[in-house]
Amino acid sequence: MVHFVSGTQQTKPQHPAADSALVRACRREPVPHTPVWFMRQAGRALPEYHKARNGVPMLESCFMPELVTEITMQPVRRYGVDAAVYFSDIVVPLKAIGIDVEIKPGVGPVIAEPVRSLADLDRLRVPTPEDLTAIDAAVRLLTAELGATPLIGFGGAPFTLASYLIEGGPSKGHELTKAMMYGAPELFTALLDRIADITIAFLTTQIDAGAGAVQLFDSWVGAVAPEDYRRYVQPASAKVFAAVASRGVPRIHFGVGTGELLRDLGEAGADVVGVDWRVPLDEAARRVGPGKALQGNLDPAVLFAPPAALDAAVQRVLDQAAGLEGHVFNLGHGVPPNADPGQLARVVEYVHEHTRTGS
Amino acid sequence: MVHFVSGTQQTKPQHPAADSALVRACRREPVPHTPVWFMRQAGRALPEYHKARNGVPMLESCFMPELVTEITMQPVRRYGVDAAVYFSDIVVPLKAIGIDVEIKPGVGPVIAEPVRSLADLDRLRVPTPEDLTAIDAAVRLLTAELGATPLIGFGGAPFTLASYLIEGGPSKGHELTKAMMYGAPELFTALLDRIADITIAFLTTQIDAGAGAVQLFDSWVGAVAPEDYRRYVQPASAKVFAAVASRGVPRIHFGVGTGELLRDLGEAGADVVGVDWRVPLDEAARRVGPGKALQGNLDPAVLFAPPAALDAAVQRVLDQAAGLEGHVFNLGHGVPPNADPGQLARVVEYVHEHTRTGS
Numbered sequence: 207m208v209h210f211v212s213g214t215q216q217t218k219p220q221h222p223a224a225d226s227a228l229v230r231a232c233r234r235e236p237v238p239h240t241p242v243w244f245m246r247q248a249g250r251a252l253p254e255y256h257k258a259r260n261g262v263p264m265l266e267s268c269f270m271p272e273l274v275t276e277i278t279m280q281p282v283r284r285y286g287v288d289a290a291v292y293f294s295d296i297v298v299p300l301k302a303i304g305i306d307v308e309i310k311p312g313v314g315p316v317i318a319e320p321v322r323s324l325a326d327l328d329r330l331r332v333p334t335p336e337d338l339t340a341i342d343a344a345v346r347l348l349t350a351e352l353g354a355t356p357l358i359g360f361g362g363a364p365f366t367l368a369s370y371l372i373e374g375g376p377s378k379g380h381e382l383t384k385a386m387m388y389g390a391p392e393l394f395t396a397l398l399d400r401i402a403d404i405t406i407a408f409l410t411t412q413i414d415a416g417a418g419a420v421q422l423f424d425s426w427v428g429a430v431a432p433e434d435y436r437r438y439v440q441p442a443s444a445k446v447f448a449a450v451a452s453r454g455v456p457r458i459h460f461g462v463g464t465g466e467l468l469r470d471l472g473e474a475g476a477d478v479v480g481v482d483w484r485v486p487l488d489e490a491a492r493r494v495g496p497g498k499a500l501q502g503n504l505d506p507a508v509l510f511a512p513p514a515a516l517d518a519a520v521q522r523v524l525d526q527a528a529g530l531e532g533h534v535f536n537l538g539h540g541v542p543p544n545a546d547p548g549q550l551a552r553v554v555e556y557v558h559e560h561t562r563t564g565s
Numbered sequence: 566m567v568h569f570v571s572g573t574q575q576t577k578p579q580h581p582a583a584d585s586a587l588v589r590a591c592r593r594e595p596v597p598h599t600p601v602w603f604m605r606q607a608g609r610a611l612p613e614y615h616k617a618r619n620g621v622p623m624l625e626s627c628f629m630p631e632l633v634t635e636i637t638m639q640p641v642r643r644y645g646v647d648a649a650v651y652f653s654d655i656v657v658p659l660k661a662i663g664i665d666v667e668i669k670p671g672v673g674p675v676i677a678e679p680v681r682s683l684a685d686l687d688r689l690r691v692p693t694p695e696d697l698t699a700i701d702a703a704v705r706l707l708t709a710e711l712g713a714t715p716l717i718g719f720g721g722a723p724f725t726l727a728s729y730l731i732e733g734g735p736s737k738g739h740e741l742t743k744a745m746m747y748g749a750p751e752l753f754t755a756l757l758d759r760i761a762d763i764t765i766a767f768l769t770t771q772i773d774a775g776a777g778a779v780q781l782f783d784s785w786v787g788a789v790a791p792e793d794y795r796r797y798v799q800p801a802s803a804k805v806f807a808a809v810a811s812r813g814v815p816r817i818h819f820g821v822g823t824g825e826l827l828r829d830l831g832e833a834g835a836d837v838v839g840v841d842w843r844v845p846l847d848e849a850a851r852r853v854g855p856g857k858a859l860q861g862n863l864d865p866a867v868l869f870a871p872p873a874a875l876d877a878a879v880q881r882v883l884d885q886a887a888g889l890e891g892h893v894f895n896l897g898h899g900v901p902p903n904a905d906p907g908q909l910a911r912v913v914e915y916v917h918e919h920t921r922t923g924s
Contacts, residue, residue, distance in 0.1 A: 384864065384866035387870075429843075465843075466844055510743065522792075539738075544740075
């Protein structure tokens with residue numbers, strides 16, 4: 207059962223993770239050490255993950271609360287990261303409302319009936335609490351086990367979900383998506399607005415069940431020119447951030463190749479802007495402007511370099527982060543499927559050891 | 566037979582294309598109209614291309630001078646573009662020296678024995694004029710047919726070719742490439758230096774046979790952080806540009822997702838810096854600095870929008886280019902395989918009509 211918490215509630219108890227390094231860094235408060243987590247830390251590279259999933263199809267696994275809990279906890283146990291990230295996929299809320307979607311191994315999400323017209327929007331209803339029962343249950347199991355370690359809730363941003371829905375699957379050039387954006391802007395913005403409502407339901411379910419922060423993933427938004435982003439995309443992302451604002455948990459926003467969009471992504475309403483490895487963090491801070499924390503930005507490919515080169519690259523990120531108001535250490539993109547877990551553990555240890563502030 | 570022209574030659578006749586709109590724009594001289602060409606205009610989207618190649622494997626076709634000439638001329642005839650671009654592939658010089666490489670449809674270049682050690686460099690010898698006889702012949706046929714219309718010669722930049730050679734094929738994350746860059750920097754820079762020599766032979770053959778400009782493609786360099794680019798990559802690209810400088814044809818440099826590298830790409834020695842659609846051209850000019858022309862940057866996805874939206878997007882590029890020292894109109898990336906040739910013709914017509922300067 208989902209409990210929607212009213213924003214005007216009078217006596218809100220402190221969130222168990224409110225004093226964690228991750229939440230403090232997101233809020234630009236002093237931290238005992240720079241917090242670390244890795245996008246895609248749950249699943250993919252971990253042998254214990256493949257053992258746990260044991261042939262269960264990806265999207266089915268996302269609706270099995272005990273399995274989600276186990277997979278989400280695995281990297282916390284192994285790496286000692288400062289946060290768990292909810293094991294899910296950005297198309298899970300679409301699956302929850304009955305959209306015919308599956309994740310094809312080696313391909314990605316494939317949508318049987320793409321969205322091409324206003325009539326297609328009727329299929330995109332906002333999930334009810336009943337649709338999201340498994341999500342609510344998994345998050346409750348997780349946050350009970352995690353205690354003071356925050357769980358980062360997870361949702362897909364309107365542009366990226368729209369691209370999957372319009373193209374019918376992953377796309378390099380997003381041709382159909384942009385053809386709709388330029389050629390049928392009213393349909394395009396109506397679609398993004400509808401997706402925003404779906405994502406709001408997905409994220410608020412996670413927050414109300416105990417998530418201590420949320421990240422809105424806009425994987426593909428780096429393909430959009432800045433002017434188009436502000437005109438066609440930002441309003442829908444801003445709607446998501448505004449809708450969860452009253453719940454008081456930090457809001458992280460991330461996309462790949464977004465050097466030109468960093469300020470706009472922050473202005474959509476994020477507390478923390480994720481940065482990939484192309485833009486050094488000090489330059490990213492200039493672009494984003496004051497009042498935001500940054501997350502990032504070790505090149506995931508460095509995980510394949512020898513340990514000494516890995517240490518040097520981690521130190522370079524820390525050096526570039528020295529003047530930030532708040533810094534959450536992360537990769538500049540997801541953990542590669544063939545990454546060595548030992549290298550990831552080394553990164554966590556290095557960051558903690560080299561950023562620890564006495565006491 | 567290749568004729569290498571000495572840089573100190575006393576009475577160099579004017580190149581037939583020296584007064585073309587393309588060459589003038591590259592030199593930041595006044596132009597009768599903004600010149601237009603499209604990366605990947607030869608091949609791919611044109612039905613007459615598929616008819617002409619008629620089942621000949623891609624790399625074989627690149628060594629057939631008459632076929633190369635026909636394919637290279639097709640878009641000039643159909644679109645009225647201001648330049649031809651030599652139909653080839655960046656792995657052609659590797660094939661010419663006997664490397665086992667093929668282009669797998671839907672995949673890209675696949676290298677049978679990847680480069681992983683210093684000993685592997687021995688296989689990467691610099692092509693002799695005899696290795697490049699077919700290239701020389703094709704360019705001579707082409708420039709005779711083109712007359713005052715410039716042929717843009719074509720070569721792969723060291724980083725991108727290194728990525729193919731190290732990974733053995735296309736790579737999303739360039740993990741092995743970066744592992745070598747960070748973990749074995751001496752091997753990595755020796756490899757890039759060797760590739761530079763190979764590319765120099767490929768480009769000078771084309772220039773000496775009549776190419777009126779050259780473009781060095783660094784397709785994947787946008788995956789490299791700026792500091793790493795300057796340290797590990799730029800010296801090899803600079804070697805290529807320096808080696809062709811004395812031949813006096815404009816040198817264009819292009820990569821995708823290079824917003825953070827624009828100044829560095831220019832400083833490697835290019836006369837013209839290519840820009841993808843993510844960075845508006847006026848902002849790109851600020852980053853590149855004075856003394857360079859810019860090329861770009863219509864989002865190829867806009868080709869799938871209705872004509873009125875296409876026109877508006879082309880006009881936006883022209884507006885953003887208004888203050889440039891020199892502008893070559895192009896897409897921000899290659900022509901998509903399923904693009905409508907009618908839309909490309911429309912772009913050429915629009916640009917010519919809206920930039921024509923009396924007389």
